[in-house]
Amino acid sequence: MVSDSQRRLIILTEGHTEPVTGKTATCVVRYRPEQVVALLDSTQAGKTAQELLNVGGDIPIVGSLEDAPQANVLMLGIAPSGGKIPAPWRSIILAAIRRGMDVISGLHEFLCSDAEFVSAAAEKGVQLIDVRKNNERDVANRIDIREDCLRVHTVGQDCSVGKMLVSLELSNAMKARGIQSKFIATGQTGILVEGDGCPIDCVVADFLSGAVEKMILAHQHNDVLFIEGQGSISHPRYSAVTLGLLHGCLPQAMILCYEVGRKHVYGMEGFPLKPLDQLLRVYETMANLAVPSRVIGVAMNSRKVSAEETEKERERVRQELGLPVCDVIRHGPDELLEPIQAMLGEK
Amino acid sequence: MVSDSQRRLIILTEGHTEPVTGKTATCVVRYRPEQVVALLDSTQAGKTAQELLNVGGDIPIVGSLEDAPQANVLMLGIAPSGGKIPAPWRSIILAAIRRGMDVISGLHEFLCSDAEFVSAAAEKGVQLIDVRKNNERDVANRIDIREDCLRVHTVGQDCSVGKMLVSLELSNAMKARGIQSKFIATGQTGILVEGDGCPIDCVVADFLSGAVEKMILAHQHNDVLFIEGQGSISHPRYSAVTLGLLHGCLPQAMILCYEVGRKHVYGMEGFPLKPLDQLLRVYETMANLAVPSRVIGVAMNSRKVSAEETEKERERVRQELGLPVCDVIRHGPDELLEPIQAMLGEK
Known part of the structure; x- marks a missing residue:
C-alpha cells in the first residue's frame, strides 16, 4: 500500500x-x-x-x-x-x-x-x-463525556452546503489562535482530508450514535471539537444520519450552514427546503433532548452569488436570526469564532 | 430448512x-x-x-x-x-x-x-x-406515495413499551371490522410474528428511510397500514432509527406508546424519560417536516400496575393530552380505533 x-x-x-x-x-x-x-x-x-x-x-x-x-x-x-x-x-x-x-x-x-x-x-x-467500510457495533452510553471540552457541531439546511469545510476552517482558525482544536470527520471526504474519522452514514443504524460518541471520547482532551455535520434534520433521505450524529456528539454549540439561493433539496427538485428559522428551532429542540445546546451562528455558502448579493443576504439573515453570519471562505471565519471563544472563556 | x-x-x-x-x-x-x-x-x-x-x-x-x-x-x-x-x-x-x-x-x-x-x-x-441480516441499499424518494392509504405509526416514550404489540392488535382489530389492513414489521420480533418486514435498526443509516419506504410502497393497496415504531425520538442510543423510520413511513396518524410507571430509559438508569406532552410535540414537529401528521391517541402499557391505578392513570392522561387512551390488552383497542375509522371515513 x-x-x-x-x-x-x-x-x-x-x-x-x-x-x-x-x-x-x-x-x-x-x-x-x-x-x-x-x-x-x-x-x-x-x-x-x-x-x-x-x-x-x-x-x-x-x-x-x-x-x-x-x-x-x-x-x-x-x-x-x-x-x-x-x-x-x-x-x-x-x-x-x-x-x-x-x-x-x-x-x-x-x-x-x-x-x-x-x-x-x-x-x-x-x-x-x-473509506466507508466499517464494522461499528457499539451503542452510545453518554458516560464520561467531559464538560470542559466544547463540542461545536455544524448542522445544515441540506446536504452539500459546506458543513465539512466550515468545521475544518473553524478548527484550523482556532489552532492558529493557539487553542487545542480537532476536526472530527464524519464523512468520506472529511476522512480523506483529515486522515481519521468515521463514515457515519454507512454505520448500521443502531450503532450510529455510538460510533460518534467513540470519536468524542477519543478526542475530548482538546479544548474544542468541531464535529462535521451530515445531511439535514429535514432531509427526505438522510434525517436518520443527521439526528444520530447530533445525539451522538452532544454539541453545546451548533452552527447552521446553508447555501445562498438554494431553494430545493439537492437532487430532489420536488422538495422545497425548510426556512432557516424553522430549522434553527428544530435543531435546538432536538439537541436539547440530549444536552443544553444552542445555535450560535450561521455559515453561509455564497459561492454562486455576487459580493453585493452576499452582503445583502448576510445582513438579512443577521437581522432575522439575531446571530453572527459569515461565509468562512469569502469573509474568513472570525465572526463565527467570537461566540466560540466566549464559550471557551466561560469554561 | x-x-x-x-x-x-x-x-x-x-x-x-x-x-x-x-x-x-x-x-x-x-x-x-x-x-x-x-x-x-x-x-x-x-x-x-x-x-x-x-x-x-x-x-x-x-x-x-x-x-x-x-x-x-x-x-x-x-x-x-x-x-x-x-x-x-x-x-x-x-x-x-x-x-x-x-x-x-x-x-x-x-x-x-x-x-x-x-x-x-x-x-x-x-x-x-x-432475521436482522439485510442488504438494503436504496434511498427514499417520496414518490408514488398514495394518499388513499392511511399510515398509522406507533411512536414511543422508550424502547420496549409495546409499540409492536399495539400495531399488531390494532391491525388485527381493523381486519375484524372488515377493513383491509396490514401490520408493517420493522423489528426482529415483528418479522418473526408476521412472516415479513425489515429489521430497520440493522440497516445502514443512509438507507434506513428507503428501506421503510419500500415496505410502504409494497403494501399501500391496503386501506390502512400499522407501522411498528422503534426506540424513541429522545433515546440516547437509538433516536436515529426512530427518526429514519418516521420520515420513511410518512404517517398521517401516530399513536404514542408508553409504559405506566416507567421513569427512566430502559437499561439506562441515569436517563429520566421525557414527559409525554413534550414527546407528543416533538413527534408532531418531526413528522410534520415530512407530511401533515398528528398524534391521535395514546397506548398505555399497564402491565405492572393494578386495575385501579390503570383507570386513574388513563383518566389523567386523557385529561392532560385531550386524546383517547387505552391499554389494548387490558381494555381492548376500540378507543384507539375510533379516530382511525374517522380518518378512513374522510378519505
Whole structure:
C-alpha cells in the first residue's frame, strides 16, 4: 500500500468536475493539494482545477491515466446520492489496478466487494481502500463525556452546503489562535482530508450514535471539537444520519450552514427546503433532548452569488436570526469564532 | 430448512424468561403459540409460559434441549441492547445444530458470521437464519406515495413499551371490522410474528428511510397500514432509527406508546424519560417536516400496575393530552380505533 506521505493522486471526476457532485475531489484539492497530480475527466481535459473548482491552481485535468504517469493512486472523486460506482468508471478503475495503482473510494458500493476488482488487485498486489467500510457495533452510553471540552457541531439546511469545510476552517482558525482544536470527520471526504474519522452514514443504524460518541471520547482532551455535520434534520433521505450524529456528539454549540439561493433539496427538485428559522428551532429542540445546546451562528455558502448579493443576504439573515453570519471562505471565519471563544472563556 | 408451517420451536430464554428482555419469546408465544413446543431456561424449568410471561398457557419451560425432543428449530428469544449473543448460549446453539435443528436469531451478531456455527451447520445440513441480516441499499424518494392509504405509526416514550404489540392488535382489530389492513414489521420480533418486514435498526443509516419506504410502497393497496415504531425520538442510543423510520413511513396518524410507571430509559438508569406532552410535540414537529401528521391517541402499557391505578392513570392522561387512551390488552383497542375509522371515513 502507498503510504499517506507517498501518495500521488489522480482523482477521477469523469463528467463531474464541479464543486458539488465533485465535492470529494474539490476538498482534497483544497486541503491536500500536495498529494494531487491531476484530475481525470476526458470531457474537460486541458483545463485546470482552478478553472473548474475555483481551487487547486494549475493542477491539470487530464483525459486518461496515461497523461499522469507519475500518479500512484486513483481516488474516486465524487459522492453521488446512493453511493454507487458509475458503470462507465469500471474500466478506468480496472485500468488503474492493472497499472499497479492503489484505488481509494468513499462510495457505499465497496471496491473490495467486487469480485473483478478484487481479483485484478490481488494479481497486481495493489490495495483497494474503501473509506466507508466499517464494522461499528457499539451503542452510545453518554458516560464520561467531559464538560470542559466544547463540542461545536455544524448542522445544515441540506446536504452539500459546506458543513465539512466550515468545521475544518473553524478548527484550523482556532489552532492558529493557539487553542487545542480537532476536526472530527464524519464523512468520506472529511476522512480523506483529515486522515481519521468515521463514515457515519454507512454505520448500521443502531450503532450510529455510538460510533460518534467513540470519536468524542477519543478526542475530548482538546479544548474544542468541531464535529462535521451530515445531511439535514429535514432531509427526505438522510434525517436518520443527521439526528444520530447530533445525539451522538452532544454539541453545546451548533452552527447552521446553508447555501445562498438554494431553494430545493439537492437532487430532489420536488422538495422545497425548510426556512432557516424553522430549522434553527428544530435543531435546538432536538439537541436539547440530549444536552443544553444552542445555535450560535450561521455559515453561509455564497459561492454562486455576487459580493453585493452576499452582503445583502448576510445582513438579512443577521437581522432575522439575531446571530453572527459569515461565509468562512469569502469573509474568513472570525465572526463565527467570537461566540466560540466566549464559550471557551466561560469554561 | 424447516418451512414456516412445519416449525416446532424451542425458544431459548435462559435467565431471561420475562416479558421485557424476553420480548421476542413473549410475542412469538402470544401470536404464534401453535409453533411453540417449549421455552428453554434451566433457571425456571418446570414452570409454564403463563406463569412467567402472562401468556402461552401450558407451554412448558424446560431445562435442556433433551426435554423437548419434538422441537426442530431453536429460536433465540431475547433482544438485548447491542444485540450480542450471550457467551453461555454458544454451547446450547452448538448442541441444537448437532441435533439437526435449524437456528433462528434476531440479534445483531449474526450466526452466519460465526465460523464455528457455520461449520457445524454445514456438517449437519441445517440452516442458520439471521432475521436482522439485510442488504438494503436504496434511498427514499417520496414518490408514488398514495394518499388513499392511511399510515398509522406507533411512536414511543422508550424502547420496549409495546409499540409492536399495539400495531399488531390494532391491525388485527381493523381486519375484524372488515377493513383491509396490514401490520408493517420493522423489528426482529415483528418479522418473526408476521412472516415479513425489515429489521430497520440493522440497516445502514443512509438507507434506513428507503428501506421503510419500500415496505410502504409494497403494501399501500391496503386501506390502512400499522407501522411498528422503534426506540424513541429522545433515546440516547437509538433516536436515529426512530427518526429514519418516521420520515420513511410518512404517517398521517401516530399513536404514542408508553409504559405506566416507567421513569427512566430502559437499561439506562441515569436517563429520566421525557414527559409525554413534550414527546407528543416533538413527534408532531418531526413528522410534520415530512407530511401533515398528528398524534391521535395514546397506548398505555399497564402491565405492572393494578386495575385501579390503570383507570386513574388513563383518566389523567386523557385529561392532560385531550386524546383517547387505552391499554389494548387490558381494555381492548376500540378507543384507539375510533379516530382511525374517522380518518378512513374522510378519505
